[in-house]
Amino acid sequence: MHTIQHNCDQTSPHEFGKLVEKDFEMKFLFLIAFAAAPIAAHADTPVIEAAEAKANGNVWTFSVSLRHPDSGWDHYADGWEVLAPDGSQLGLRVLAHPHVSEQPFTRSLGGVVIPEGISRVTVRAKCSVDGWTSGPFEVLLGN
Numbered sequence: 001m002h003t004i005q006h007n008c009d010q011t012s013p014h015e016f017g018k019l020v021e022k023d024f025e026m027k028f029l030f031l032i033a034f035a036a037a038p039i040a041a042h043a044d045t046p047v048i049e050a051a052e053a054k055a056n057g058n059v060w061t062f063s064v065s066l067r068h069p070d071s072g073w074d075h076y077a078d079g080w081e082v083l084a085p086d087g088s089q090l091g092l093r094v095l096a097h098p099h100v101s102e103q104p105f106t107r108s109l110g111g112v113v114i115p116e117g118i119s120r121v122t123v124r125a126k127c128s129v130d131g132w133t134s135g136p137f138e139v140l141l142g143n
Helices: 013-035
Strands: 047-056 059-067 077-083 089-094 105-113 120-127 137-140
Touching (some): 047 120, 047 137, 059 077, 059 089, 059 120, 077 105, 089 105
Antiparallel strands (some): 047 059, 059 105, 077 089, 077 120
């Protein structure tokens, strides 16, 4: 606990009052900052547990398994995407409904064209409430 001590020999009552006021302001600002911290950091976000890619020429099919505590239409994992190393979107899989009783679940996306020279892509998941919240999941593309 932080306490302010008044030393009568070195600090005037006016200066002491300013110290108390400053201490109160710092505690107030801390409280405001803490209250304003993003709640999403504590939310359950989609987690990609596995991702697999299979090629047919330069066209790929991705199968992604993810987990999210879907609670119904108001909050569910509603998609995932495949990204090139430069961040451009190569494919998007929309998840059209909640998977409340099916966790984890796997869905596939075919027809993803991977430009020549790309040997790895990133997959990330999306939630209907928190948006693109999942950490990136790297997929190495084999021949």
